[in-house]
Amino acid sequence: MAGAPEAPAAAPVATAAAPLNDTAACSQHYVDRDGNRIADDETNGASDSNRVGDAVSKADSDAVGEELIQWLEAAGAETKKLQLQQYAPEVRGVHSQKVLVPGERILVIPKKCLITVEMGKRTEIGQKLLARNLDFVAPKHIFLMMFLLTDMENIENSFFKNYYSTLPSTLKNMPIFWSEEELSWLKGSYIIQQIQERKAAIRKDYDAICRVDPTFARFSLERFSWARMIVCSRNFGLTIDGIKTAALVPFADMLNHYRPRETSWTFDQSIDAFTITSLGTIGSGAQVYDSYGKKCNHRFLLNYGFAVEDNTEEDGRNPNEVLVDFQLSPGDGQLFYDKRAYLHESGIYTMDARLSRSHSDPNTREGFSFARLIVATEEEFSSMKMKSPAHSSPPISFDNEIRALQYLRKLMTTQLSLYETTIEEDNAILASKAFPLFSNRIQALFFIRGEKEVCRYYQELADKVIPLFSLPLVACKEELQRNFDGDDDICRYAQDVIAYLVTQVYRES
Numbered sequence: 001m002a003g004a005p006e007a008p009a010a011a012p013v014a015t016a017a018a019p020l021n022d023t024a025a026c027s028q029h030y031v032d033r034d035g036n037r038i039a040d041d042e043t044n045g046a047s048d049s050n051r052v053g054d055a056v057s058k059a060d061s062d063a064v065g066e067e068l069i070q071w072l073e074a075a076g077a078e079t080k081k082l083q084l085q086q087y088a089p090e091v092r093g094v095h096s097q098k099v100l101v102p103g104e105r106i107l108v109i110p111k112k113c114l115i116t117v118e119m120g121k122r123t124e125i126g127q128k129l130l131a132r133n134l135d136f137v138a139p140k141h142i143f144l145m146m147f148l149l150t151d152m153e154n155i156e157n158s159f160f161k162n163y164y165s166t167l168p169s170t171l172k173n174m175p176i177f178w179s180e181e182e183l184s185w186l187k188g189s190y191i192i193q194q195i196q197e198r199k200a201a202i203r204k205d206y207d208a209i210c211r212v213d214p215t216f217a218r219f220s221l222e223r224f225s226w227a228r229m230i231v232c233s234r235n236f237g238l239t240i241d242g243i244k245t246a247a248l249v250p251f252a253d254m255l256n257h258y259r260p261r262e263t264s265w266t267f268d269q270s271i272d273a274f275t276i277t278s279l280g281t282i283g284s285g286a287q288v289y290d291s292y293g294k295k296c297n298h299r300f301l302l303n304y305g306f307a308v309e310d311n312t313e314e315d316g317r318n319p320n321e322v323l324v325d326f327q328l329s330p331g332d333g334q335l336f337y338d339k340r341a342y343l344h345e346s347g348i349y350t351m352d353a354r355l356s357r358s359h360s361d362p363n364t365r366e367g368f369s370f371a372r373l374i375v376a377t378e379e380e381f382s383s384m385k386m387k388s389p390a391h392s393s394p395p396i397s398f399d400n401e402i403r404a405l406q407y408l409r410k411l412m413t414t415q416l417s418l419y420e421t422t423i424e425e426d427n428a429i430l431a432s433k434a435f436p437l438f439s440n441r442i443q444a445l446f447f448i449r450g451e452k453e454v455c456r457y458y459q460e461l462a463d464k465v466i467p468l469f470s471l472p473l474v475a476c477k478e479e480l481q482r483n484f485d486g487d488d489d490i491c492r493y494a495q496d497v498i499a500y501l502v503t504q505v506y507r508e509s
Helices: 063-074 117-121 124-132 139-152 180-184 191-212 214-218 221-234 297-304 334-345 362-375 378-387 398-418 423-432 440-469 473-483 489-505
Strands: 029-031 037-040 082-088 091-096 105-110 236-240 243-248 263-268 273-278 322-326 351-355
Touching: 063 082, 117 124, 117 139, 117 243, 124 139, 124 191, 139 221, 139 243, 180 440, 191 214, 191 221, 191 297, 221 297, 236 263, 297 440, 322 362, 322 398, 322 440, 334 362, 334 378, 351 362, 362 378, 362 398, 398 440, 398 489, 423 440, 440 473, 440 489, 473 489
Parallel strands: none
Antiparallel strands: 029 037, 082 091, 105 273, 236 243, 263 273, 322 351
């Protein structure tokens, strides 16, 4: 899974991760890892497409889960409003035992059951790392890992033994552990480079720790990588005793992903415990969800090992992105050098941008700014550089916007040619049900199809909007009212651009 759980409304400081490998992306029905059908989704009457790991069949016997709950309750936790269900080996979810009402506190995990960054810092290896002041990209993750790895060495005598037993023994759903064949399913996507960068970063951290303490090599790189992804996908960002920290929270990390969020979580200092509260009514027996936040499938797949089949938000927007490498044209002569200087003055040295279908998304706006700059004439460029930095250039003119759309269409057509299959072929594979829903093959299809859908969107955007922007201004505004008055992404883009140009550009001229 990718990224972190959504911060709770009551505690904006709490912002990090959640479950891993207890979930899988969802569809119209659910299967275990051997491809056996589990059940149709009927919980809460909500859409399947944003739910992860849902199933309403009778839970398999889960002795490990029962022992976890017994341990937690003996330590003072309050879990009786919820129950764990195991749908398949290492595939779990959390369900309600009763009707849960809005604002009801449904889970309490005392602080002594949490594994925190500070506990990792107090370990022998943690003290050595602090003394050397090493520069880690994610230091909180590192210290959580130090506690996890060293404490699990003596697991039989560990206070957290029952929690460790619930952690997946392997993380084969995580792309950093995929085989070459599995990675080939992602061909054409920048995520392959991201996976390699993640593996290299993990290796760099591992080597650095081994240099500080050579005995740390008793943990293999594979074991270290396992711990990294456990922590990456499960940690919660919390403020405890006035300190911003991160923690692994037993039981809470088994809530699966659903948007919009149905629960909020925080550390309640008044009771010295981590708590989860329901935001709406949740029916008896229904699965209870966390939200890992609004994220593109890149982050879900890279960090959590799943992709959401339909990643559309409640407002109709879809955060899935495609990375685009924008390039100035050296054939522009002096204008090329002037544009490059403008980029450098704006603090930009590479023009990579992640484009989604939402024109209001900051990354997408940056991509449009780059496209406008690349196609700008000398006169347009002179106007552009006087008004805004290179990463936030608004529309310049209808002519420039048409050329920018043509440029984007060409880029997306090229991007589509890099993939091994078409959207239609992907849909046929999914419809065949030839692969288990929890399989890496299906998650790769959900992910790669999502990228292709973004590319297709830009082709459609150009085909629909270029004729509109080519009309005389009066006719353009009339056509906008007739055929572009909806609330979809294309209509919103057309409305935004025309409104800006009419009020800010052509009014001035």
